[in-house]
Structure formats: structure tokens, C-alpha cells
Amino acid sequence: MVELYLVRHTSVNVEKGRCYGHTDVPVNDSFVQEAEVVKQNLSSFMPFDKAYMSPLTRCVKLATYCGFPHSHRDDRIKELNFGDWEMQKFSEISDPNIERWYDDFINVRTTNGESFDDQYKRVSSFLDEIKSNYSDDNSVNRIVVFTHGGVLACVNVYVDHIEPKTAFSSLAPYGSIKKIVL
Numbered sequence: 001m002v003e004l005y006l007v008r009h010t011s012v013n014v015e016k017g018r019c020y021g022h023t024d025v026p027v028n029d030s031f032v033q034e035a036e037v038v039k040q041n042l043s044s045f046m047p048f049d050k051a052y053m054s055p056l057t058r059c060v061k062l063a064t065y066c067g068f069p070h071s072h073r074d075d076r077i078k079e080l081n082f083g084d085w086e087m088q089k090f091s092e093i094s095d096p097n098i099e100r101w102y103d104d105f106i107n108v109r110t111t112n113g114e115s116f117d118d119q120y121k122r123v124s125s126f127l128d129e130i131k132s133n134y135s136d137d138n139s140v141n142r143i144v145v146f147t148h149g150g151v152l153a154c155v156n157v158y159v160d161h162i163e164p165k166t167a168f169s170s171l172a173p174y175g176s177i178k179k180i181v182l
Contacts, residue, residue: 007038007066008152012027017090051071051072054148
């Protein structure tokens with residue numbers, strides 16, 4: 001059995017309404033306070049058998065602060081790639097493809113980026129690998145994963161079997177921890 005503890009990174013220093021995903025954005029000035037709460041919350045679940053993190057700085061910094069600086073970095077648990085829209089204000093994106101994406105973000109890719117389905121396939125591949133690597137014995141394997149809100153939405157679809165169109169209706173807050181059993 002695998003107990004997976006998914007940790008969303010802390011808040012970021014990005015203007016509200018700005019599109020970011022794969023961009024390596026800075027964390028907020030409140031990082032230490034937020035990270036300390038995450039660290040304390042994680043301490044009740046220790047020890048972990050393995051740790052993974054998105055290679056983006058906002059996840060690496062939190063993993064390091066929480067005592068996991070050598071976590072395995074995995075590109076499959078990065079945030080959605082918004083392609084040409086990265087770091088633009090959503091309200092200022094003039095690309096006509098954005099309306100198609102708003103209407104069907106599950107299947108329509110952002111211009112030179114990804115769709116939700118593309119991200120879901122990445123995350124599913126990661127989760128399938130975790131299951132196959134750690135589920136063969138009768139012991140409990142505890143794994144911590146430092147990642148992003150979009151990844152957590154994909155996980156909700158994967159384990160809770162919710163519809164992708166509702167995956168973002170209750171996005172996990174910054175610094176939150178979600179436990180799932182695979």
C-alpha cells in the first residue's frame with residue numbers, strides 16, 4: 001500500500017490574474033511563515049520512505065525548507081504549461097485560441113502549451129509508476145510529493161474519479177497537504 005502526501009507549494013509573488021504554470025516564479029515574502037506551517041503539519045506524518053518534487057523553484061524551495069533537499073525531481077509533476085500565455089494577464093491575452101481553451105480546457109491546448117488532458121496524462125504516468133514501484137509488498141510506503149495546484153486537480157480526477165471539468169472547482173490552497181492511498 002502507498003500513502004501519498006501531496007503538498008502544494010506556498011503562495012507566489014505573482015500579480016493576481018497573471019497566467020503562470022511552467023514559469024519559475026518567486027515565492028511570496030511570507031514564505032518562511034507559510035513553509036513553517038507546512039513543515040509542522042508534515043512532521044506528524046514522518047518518516048517518509050521517498051520524496052519527490054516538481055523541479056520548479058517554488059516546490060524545490062519548500063521541499064528543502066521541510067527537510068527534503070534531495071527529493072527526486074520529476075518533470076511529470078510540474079504545473080500546466082501555458083505556452084505563449086505564460087506571464088501574461090489573462091485579461092490581456094489576445095490570442096483567439098483562448099476562447100476555445102476556455103470552452104474546452106480539457107482537450108484544447110494553450111497555444112504552444114498543454115491541455116488539461118496532457119497534464120493529466122503526465123500526472124497519471126507518475127502515479128502509475130509510484131503504484132507499480134511501491135505496491136508489490138505488504139508494507140506501507142509513505143511518500144511525500146511537493147507539487148502544484150493543477151497536479152493536485154489531476155490527482156483528484158485520478159483517485160476520486162471526478163469529472164475533469166470539475167477538477168478546479170475546489171483547488172487546494174497554497175501549502176495544503178492532501179493524503180491519498182494508492
